[in-house]
Amino acid sequence: SRSRFEETFKTVRENFAGHDGMFRRLFGGGSADLFLLPMDAGPRAGEIDWLESGVEIRAKPPGKEPRVINQLSGGEKTMTAVALLMAIFQSKPSPFCVLDEVDAALDEANVERFCAALKQFLDRSHFIVITHHKRTMQSCDMLYGVTMPQRGVSKRVAVKFEEVGSDGRLSKAATE
Amino acid sequence: SRSRFEETFKTVRENFAGHDGMFRRLFGGGSADLFLLPMDAGPRAGEIDWLESGVEIRAKPPGKEPRVINQLSGGEKTMTAVALLMAIFQSKPSPFCVLDEVDAALDEANVERFCAALKQFLDRSHFIVITHHKRTMQSCDMLYGVTMPQRGVSKRVAVKFEEVGSDGRLSKAATE
Amino acid sequence: MRLAKLTLSGFKSFADPTEFRFDLPIIGIVGPNGCGKSNVVDAIKWVLGERSAKSLRGGAMLDVIFAGSAARKPSGMAAVTLSFENPVVGEEIVRAERAKATGGIDFDTEDSEAPANANAPTSLSASLSLGDHEASIVKRSQVTHRRLPIDADMVDVTRRLYADGRSEYLINGKKVRLRDIRELFLDTGIGNDAYSIIEQGKVDAMLLANPQERRQILEEAA
Amino acid sequence: MRLAKLTLSGFKSFADPTEFRFDLPIIGIVGPNGCGKSNVVDAIKWVLGERSAKSLRGGAMLDVIFAGSAARKPSGMAAVTLSFENPVVGEEIVRAERAKATGGIDFDTEDSEAPANANAPTSLSASLSLGDHEASIVKRSQVTHRRLPIDADMVDVTRRLYADGRSEYLINGKKVRLRDIRELFLDTGIGNDAYSIIEQGKVDAMLLANPQERRQILEEAA
Ligand SMILES: Nc1ncnc2c1ncn2[C@@H]1O[C@H](COP(=O)(O)OP(=O)(O)OP(=O)(O)O)[C@@H](O)[C@H]1O
Ligand SMILES: Nc1ncnc2c1ncn2[C@@H]1O[C@H](COP(=O)(O)OP(=O)(O)OP(=O)(O)O)[C@@H](O)[C@H]1O
Numbered sequence: 001s002r003s004r005f006e007e008t009f010k011t012v013r014e015n016f017a018g019h020d021g022m023f024r025r026l027f028g029g030g031s032a033d034l035f036l037l038p039m040d041a042g043p044r045a046g047e048i049d050w051l052e053s054g055v056e057i058r059a060k061p062p063g064k065e066p067r068v069i070n071q072l073s074g075g076e077k078t079m080t081a082v083a084l085l086m087a088i089f090q091s092k093p094s095p096f097c098v099l100d101e102v103d104a105a106l107d108e109a110n111v112e113r114f115c116a117a118l119k120q121f122l123d124r125s126h127f128i129v130i131t132h133h134k135r136t137m138q139s140c141d142m143l144y145g146v147t148m149p150q151r152g153v154s155k156r157v158a159v160k161f162e163e164v165g166s167d168g169r170l171s172k173a174a175t176e
Numbered sequence: 177s178r179s180r181f182e183e184t185f186k187t188v189r190e191n192f193a194g195h196d197g198m199f200r201r202l203f204g205g206g207s208a209d210l211f212l213l214p215m216d217a218g219p220r221a222g223e224i225d226w227l228e229s230g231v232e233i234r235a236k237p238p239g240k241e242p243r244v245i246n247q248l249s250g251g252e253k254t255m256t257a258v259a260l261l262m263a264i265f266q267s268k269p270s271p272f273c274v275l276d277e278v279d280a281a282l283d284e285a286n287v288e289r290f291c292a293a294l295k296q297f298l299d300r301s302h303f304i305v306i307t308h309h310k311r312t313m314q315s316c317d318m319l320y321g322v323t324m325p326q327r328g329v330s331k332r333v334a335v336k337f338e339e340v341g342s343d344g345r346l347s348k349a350a351t352e
Numbered sequence: 353m354r355l356a357k358l359t360l361s362g363f364k365s366f367a368d369p370t371e372f373r374f375d376l377p378i379i380g381i382v383g384p385n386g387c388g389k390s391n392v393v394d395a396i397k398w399v400l401g402e403r404s405a406k407s408l409r410g411g412a413m414l415d416v417i418f419a420g421s422a423a424r425k426p427s428g429m430a431a432v433t434l435s436f437e438n439p440v441v442g443e444e445i446v447r448a449e450r451a452k453a454t455g456g457i458d459f460d461t462e463d464s465e466a467p468a469n470a471n472a473p474t475s476l477s478a479s480l481s482l483g484d485h486e487a488s489i490v491k492r493s494q495v496t497h498r499r500l501p502i503d504a505d506m507v508d509v510t511r512r513l514y515a516d517g518r519s520e521y522l523i524n525g526k527k528v529r530l531r532d533i534r535e536l537f538l539d540t541g542i543g544n545d546a547y548s549i550i551e552q553g554k555v556d557a558m559l560l561a562n563p564q565e566r567r568q569i570l571e572e573a574a
Numbered sequence: 575m576r577l578a579k580l581t582l583s584g585f586k587s588f589a590d591p592t593e594f595r596f597d598l599p600i601i602g603i604v605g606p607n608g609c610g611k612s613n614v615v616d617a618i619k620w621v622l623g624e625r626s627a628k629s630l631r632g633g634a635m636l637d638v639i640f641a642g643s644a645a646r647k648p649s650g651m652a653a654v655t656l657s658f659e660n661p662v663v664g665e666e667i668v669r670a671e672r673a674k675a676t677g678g679i680d681f682d683t684e685d686s687e688a689p690a691n692a693n694a695p696t697s698l699s700a701s702l703s704l705g706d707h708e709a710s711i712v713k714r715s716q717v718t719h720r721r722l723p724i725d726a727d728m729v730d731v732t733r734r735l736y737a738d739g740r741s742e743y744l745i746n747g748k749k750v751r752l753r754d755i756r757e758l759f760l761d762t763g764i765g766n767d768a769y770s771i772i773e774q775g776k777v778d779a780m781l782l783a784n785p786q787e788r789r790q791i792l793e794e795a796a
């Protein structure tokens with residue numbers, strides 16, 4: 001329905017692009033926007049149509065002036081996408097969220113901010129986070145290890161953070 | 177010309193899939209293949225056409241039986257792609273090769289093997305490697321840092337390995 | 353509604369029955385390349401009703417069955433169960449959700465003829481496919497006062513695929529159709545390419561998507 | 575032929591003239607997210623003759639000019655220079671490459687009328703567009719005995735784009751056309767979506783490509 005989409009859209013936009021929104025929180029500044037595109041055909045050409053218009057994103061990390069969103073770096077795109085995802089989540093948390101190596105492109109400073117942002121959703125949702133980053137592992141409340149002691153057959157083990165070796169392998173203690 | 181492609185193809189296949197080829201070297205075992213697909217139409221339907229046939233890849237990490245290459249994990253796909261790239265490189269080295277964060281999906285053990293494989297091409301080509309991984313940085317003969325002391329303006333600095341902080345940031349000494 | 357546990361057996365590289373409990377808020381899954389972490393994500397997508405084999409990185413749906421390895425013969429079937437806590441929620445919350453869903457109109461009088469047994473597949477999908485989307489949500493939350501329209505504190509959703517191609521779908525042990533599982537999670541934000549599962553390499557999908565695709569993701573949240 | 579250095583000025587985030595020398599075999603480029611590392615890769619692609627703005631992550635080619643920041647006004651132009659060492663190679667190597675290119679036939683007699691000045695743009699592209707691909711390679715390596723068909727120990731390739739849309743292309747200071755730069759690197763394995771530049775996020779492109787696209791990459795190496 002039009003009113004429900006409009007209300008959701010405005011909430012997500014505020015969560016994402018507002019002065020205290022996720023984008024500015026993850027980037028430590030800058031500005032962003034979420035907006036509807038005017039229709040390019042049909043009876044409402046040139047105007048925004050709440051039932052039909054597509055959604056566009058603008059993202060400006062602190063001090064930068066990108067003209068198109070594709071100009072952003074790999075890490076900046078990840079942080080922008082995570083900010084939008086969390087903005088949607090704030091407006092309608094689902095029972096769980098699965099993040100498979102979303103921190104792959106992040107440097108350590110951004111992994112830090114990403115982990116801090118994760119922590120604030122705890123009361124409503126489970127986060128299942130797959131990662132190779134030590135810092136992300138430290139932010140988890142519990143760790144499952146997945147290994148293949150038998151070739152081609154996966155096995156789950158419970159893991160303490162100290163048991164994850166610097167080579168990404170799980171220590172012998174963990175695999176028992 | 178047909179004979180040149182055929183010769184190149186066979187060389188690359190041996191470099192990639194041979195018993196001492198790049199795939200087995202990067203995976204520590206397993207097997208792989210590079211093959212031409214039979215034509216599905218035209219005068220040579222059902223046969224391989226050296227001038228027209230498409231190229232297919234099969235990759236089997238040690239102990240596994242994947243049916244399609246898409247089933248491989250993120251890290252396994254990266255290692256397979258790197259093996260093929262290096263196989264092509266061995267057959268026709270270009271003056272330089274640029275690798276932008278190709279190690280993003282690799283665990284530490286695979287980063288190790290990737291770095292070892294890089295080292296063997298030294299006599300013929302420059303490798304320019306962009307990375308966030310400490311281990312990859314250790315394999316480089318020299319490091320350039322790129323930072324933004326002035327917002328939005330990039331600056332190049334020479335960096336010693338010890339000057340790369342665990343947060344990915346370059347130390348104050350490096351940025352002078 | 354909270355995720356409680358995931359059980360897989362014969363699914364991709366998980367030849368043996370394996371359980372993951374979700375007792376704490378942030379759960380990390382770690383391990384070397386190729387060990388099965390993303391296969392766990394595929395299992396969750398699959399049990400929630402994923403229909404596209406390609407989206408599970410396979411060529412055909414049968415590719416989700418453990419295909420054997422150097423050490424083992426192939427499995428005869430793949431089975432995944434996802435368990436949810438589905439407690440009764442406070443009455444005020446239900447009313448607030450209803451008002452949000454219907455724009456403030458009270459549907460109480462209509463719902464007195466709601467089906468007595470919300471678990472039987474025919475009445476579940478019947479109630480869910482009643483013309484108006486909002487009316488059905490109202491019926492769902494009023495009948496059970498629970499987030500999932502099943503009158504039970506624990507909801508187990510199971511999906512099985514046999515090597516001969518036969519499929520089975522169960523909700524709390526009762527056989528249902530695949531579409532009943534998909535409809536169960538409608539409007540909860542999970543399953544169905546919503547925003548709750550970000551696959552490996554896909555984090556900036558929303559940035560690269562076209563404006564209409566982005567709109568659809570937001571509509572799922574509406 | 576060896577890469578010697580890269581100079582950029584006004585290109586993307588590199589507002590100021592910046593030089594990278596390539597004196598050692600494995601050179602790492604490191605730094606925080608968003609600082610300009612991939613922009614260096616874009617600069618190399620661009621100076622080698624990239625024609626697609628999209629492939630440089632821009633909307634239009636003018637997007638490669640430094641667009642200003644909180645601290646600076648926009649630049650009036652973008653300029654990138656790539657310098658190569660282009661030594662004379664041993665005669666045996668040239669013969670071996672020729673034989674490989676032509677399947678063993680000796681073209682010596684034909685080449686006596688090769689153009690005297692391989693640097694002038696018209697004769698360069700004329701020699702390169704002479705019907706047969708192999709014959710042109712033979713001409714190139716015989717005329718100069720160097721990997722790049724320019725009779726100089728050092729080859730500087732420069733590309734400039736002005737804010738008014740005007741472009742300039744230079745080889746060792748001489749103005750040439752964009753296609754002359756692209757043809758210069760034909761068959762060297764660099765430039766032109768060959769296999770020598772793997773962009774961020776694109777490492778498994780060859781695995782995901784269709785069989786015909788994969789074939790094209792191998793043909794570039796042939
Ligand atoms: N049906 C199947 N039977 C057996 N093994 C399978 C099956 N399907 C996939 N696999 C194997 O599972 C492995 C992939 O596992 P997965 O993608 O979960 O790895 P991962 O832990 O996410 O690794 P990475 O860190 O590299 O992303 C592949 O080696 C693949 O061959
Ligand atoms: N024409 C331009 N003028 C000014 N800045 C630009 C221009 N084009 C791109 N940029 C900026 O350059 C930055 C991207 O740099 P780049 O992609 O090189 O980062 P990176 O170092 O590779 O980071 P990552 O580690 O995240 O991949 C973006 O913030 C973008 O706004």
Ligand SMILES: [Mg+2]
Nearest residue numbers: 249250390552
């Ligand atoms: Mg994975």
Ligand SMILES: [Mg+2]
Nearest residue numbers: 073074612774
């Ligand atoms: Mg980058």
